[in-house]
Amino acid sequence: MSSIDRSQSVGGTRTYEVRTYGCQMNVHDSERLSGLLEDAGYVRAPEGADGDADVVVFNTCAVRENADNKLYGNLGHLAPRKAQRPGMQIAVGGCLAQKDRDTIVKRAPWVDVVFGTHNIGKLPVLLERARVREEAQVEIAESLEAFPSTLPTRRESAYAAWVSISVGCNNTCTFCIVPALRGKEKDRRPGDVLAEIEALVAEGVSEITLLGQNVNAYGSDIGDREAFSKLLRACGGIEGLERVRFTSPHPRDFTDDVIAAMAETPNVMPQLHMPLQSGSDTVLKAMRRSYRQERYLGIIEKVRAAIPHAAISTDIIVGFPGETEEDFEQTLHVVREARFAQAFTFQYSKRPGTPAAEMDGQIPKKVVQERYERLVALQEEISWEENKKQVGRTLELMVAEGEGRKDGTTHRLSGRAPDSRLVHFTKPEQEVRPGDVVTVRITYAAPHHLLAEGPVLDVRRTRAGDAWEKRNTAAAAGPAGVMLGLPKVGVPEPLPAVTGGCAVD
Numbered sequence: 001m002s003s004i005d006r007s008q009s010v011g012g013t014r015t016y017e018v019r020t021y022g023c024q025m026n027v028h029d030s031e032r033l034s035g036l037l038e039d040a041g042y043v044r045a046p047e048g049a050d051g052d053a054d055v056v057v058f059n060t061c062a063v064r065e066n067a068d069n070k071l072y073g074n075l076g077h078l079a080p081r082k083a084q085r086p087g088m089q090i091a092v093g094g095c096l097a098q099k100d101r102d103t104i105v106k107r108a109p110w111v112d113v114v115f116g117t118h119n120i121g122k123l124p125v126l127l128e129r130a131r132v133r134e135e136a137q138v139e140i141a142e143s144l145e146a147f148p149s150t151l152p153t154r155r156e157s158a159y160a161a162w163v164s165i166s167v168g169c170n171n172t173c174t175f176c177i178v179p180a181l182r183g184k185e186k187d188r189r190p191g192d193v194l195a196e197i198e199a200l201v202a203e204g205v206s207e208i209t210l211l212g213q214n215v216n217a218y219g220s221d222i223g224d225r226e227a228f229s230k231l232l233r234a235c236g237g238i239e240g241l242e243r244v245r246f247t248s249p250h251p252r253d254f255t256d257d258v259i260a261a262m263a264e265t266p267n268v269m270p271q272l273h274m275p276l277q278s279g280s281d282t283v284l285k286a287m288r289r290s291y292r293q294e295r296y297l298g299i300i301e302k303v304r305a306a307i308p309h310a311a312i313s314t315d316i317i318v319g320f321p322g323e324t325e326e327d328f329e330q331t332l333h334v335v336r337e338a339r340f341a342q343a344f345t346f347q348y349s350k351r352p353g354t355p356a357a358e359m360d361g362q363i364p365k366k367v368v369q370e371r372y373e374r375l376v377a378l379q380e381e382i383s384w385e386e387n388k389k390q391v392g393r394t395l396e397l398m399v400a401e402g403e404g405r406k407d408g409t410t411h412r413l414s415g416r417a418p419d420s421r422l423v424h425f426t427k428p429e430q431e432v433r434p435g436d437v438v439t440v441r442i443t444y445a446a447p448h449h450l451l452a453e454g455p456v457l458d459v460r461r462t463r464a465g466d467a468w469e470k471r472n473t474a475a476a477a478g479p480a481g482v483m484l485g486l487p488k489v490g491v492p493e494p495l496p497a498v499t500g501g502c503a504v505d
Contacts, residue, residue: 015045017053019074022061024211024247025182026094028162029120030059033093035152040124044154051078055089055127060096062177064349067096075108082110089113089127093120098140098181099353105136116140117182121151144168144186158471159398159435159464160243161205165193165231166212170220171250174288174355175277175317175348182213187221190231198238204467206435207243207398208235216249216258228253229261236265240463242437243398244268245420248275248315251291254299263306270307271420274299275315279334280327283320286359293334300338311341311386311419318375319348319368322361328371335378341386341421342448343379347372380447387445390421394441394457397423401434401468413438417450425452428459435464 016037020030034044037055045053056078060071075090082088091113092104098116105111112130115122118141126137144167155161168183169176197208210231212218219227235244244267249258251274262268274296278284281292303310316331335343347368350357397415404414404424412424413432425440432438437460440452 013041013043014054015049016042016055016057017045017049017051018057018059020059021067021070022059022063022095024162024209025164025167025213026059026061027156028164028211029094029117031153031155031162032120032151033057033059033123034154036121036123038154039152051081054087055091057091057093057123060092060094062095062099062181063351066349068100071096071104072107075111079108079110087131089130091115091123091127093117093123095178095181099177101140102138105138109136112136114138114140118142118144143183147186147188147192157205157401158468159205159462160207160209161200162211163193163196163200163208164188164211165215165218166221169213170217171214171252171290172288174286174359175320175351177351177353178213180353185213185217185221187218187227189222190227190234193231194234194238197235197241201238201240204435204463204470206241206462206464207245208241210235210244210246212246212248214248214250214253215246216253216255225255226257229255229257232258232261232268233265236267241267242462242464243418245271247273249273250275251289251296251299256302259299259302259306262303269418269420270310271313271418272303272310273313273315276331276334276338277315277317278320278323278327279331280323281330283323283327283330286322287317287320287356293330297334297337309419311421312338313342313344314338314340315344315346316375317346317348318372319363321348321356321359321363323348323363328375332375332378335375335382339382339386340379341419342383343375345372345375345379384445384447387421387447387450389445390417390442390450391445392442394439395423395452397425397438397440397452399432399434399436399438399465421450422448423450423452425456426454428456430459432456432459433461433465433468435466435468436460436462 018030018033020026042055058071058074061067078090082090089112090110092111093115095117097104097114101114104114113126115126119139122139126139130137166185166187168185169179170185171179200208216228218231219225235241276296277287277289279293284292300312303312395417397417399413399415403422404412407414411427413427414422414424415438417423423440425438438456439458440456441454442450443453444451
């Protein structure tokens with residue numbers, strides 16, 4: 001079958017594919033893009049389509065030095081396919097589109113639509129306009145036109161969902177270009193956030209992750225410094241909502257009322273992802289990070305005092321301009337003191353358009369690599385030691401979909417503990433669905449996962465598992481319709497593990 005035939009194989013309906021790069025905000029935006037396209041009559045292309053769709057959308061990221069090279073390489077790969085298939089369209093959105101604007105069409109004239117971070121809702125209109133006018137449509141809004149929660153959505157999990165509580169960022173970190181592309185922070189009203197969560201729970205979702213560029217700065221736009229802790233507590237009153245997480249908080253905004261809310265709200269999970277970036281006060285100052293080592297470790301100490309079993313993870317940048325060996329040793333010191341369950345480590349990469357890209361003291365690649373390897377080795381050792389402390393514990397796991405790549409050959413299933421650790425467990429005799437909850441005893445620890453090799457102690461079938469089963473039954477029967485945002489919110493598929501992603505927080 002030719003690629004032309006394959007692209008038209010879903011009942012004669014035009015197909016689409018969305019490729020996502022970057023942080024959780026982009027992942028969530030892509031859910032909106034998929035919803036918009038399905039609302040406009042498109043059908044998602046089959047898995048593995050790899051460009052054999054009528055519309056291919058790139059949702060881009062701009063925080064890496066080579067982000068544009070990656071985009072143009074992918075666009076070049078699609079150029080001959082588009083030339084062979086009249087009617088195929090290519091759209092580029094996201095942070096790189098917001099930054100480069102007209103440059104994209106100049107370098108890749110076969111692109112049909114370029115749109116920014118503030119006007120993702122215009123994608124179907126721009127595609128149709130490009131088709132009718134037979135010329136590229138470039139439309140970049142300078143400020144948010146509509147909060148993304150109001151747009152149609154095709155959520156990616158039947159049991160877990162992102163819920164965006166704010167967009168934009170008010171910080172000026174010297175390594176980060178996100179504020180220039182996403183704009184100043186804009187908060188949603190608490191009532192709107194809670195209404196979306198309640199609608200999701202009504203559809204079967206049992207875990208939500210509150211999402212924001214600096215999620216715990218929530219309230220600065222609406223004039224309430226305790227808005228985030230109040231929101232966490234309000235989530236505790238939503239019947240059927242079993243797990244609440246959030247990402248990514250900024251140490252500057254981490255207040256005692258948030259720690260108290262985490263500790264006192266049963267469905268807020270004992271997990272914290274809080275970017276460190278560097279342990280050196282000198283480097284933190286150069287980064288314009290408005291906290292210092294003592295402040296950061298103080299937050300960790302308070303969280304552990306209030307929530308003893310909390311798993312804490314972080315982001316760290318190695319080789320920031322001007323970083324000395326002494327500075328790097330301070331980072332290693334914080335890693336030893338904080339004992340992170342996991343750290344997402346990054347070698348410093350120039351972000352064009354950021355102050356750090358022009359700073360003196362750029363570190364040679366060889367030095368950065370050597371420091372990076374030392375940091376990774378130390379964190380690997382700590383992660384393993386921290387995981388070994390879990391052996392013997394009895395934990396409730398939410399069964400996950402697609403997280404255990406070897407589950408089929410090992411006859412295991414996989415799930416997430418309350419603290420988000422990944423656990424592979426023996427498959428029980430009775431049916432267990434993603435979204436259901438099992439109780440297991442941990443028998444073995446590796447640096448990045450745990451094993452529960454004995455029999456499952458208990459299986460609890462849940463409404464989330466029912467939602468997963470309903471979605472997959474519908475999918476087997478034929479293409480699913482669009483899942484809408486408020487007030488009709490659809491059910492998602494599994495979320496990826498929460499990480500710092502771009503290391504921009």
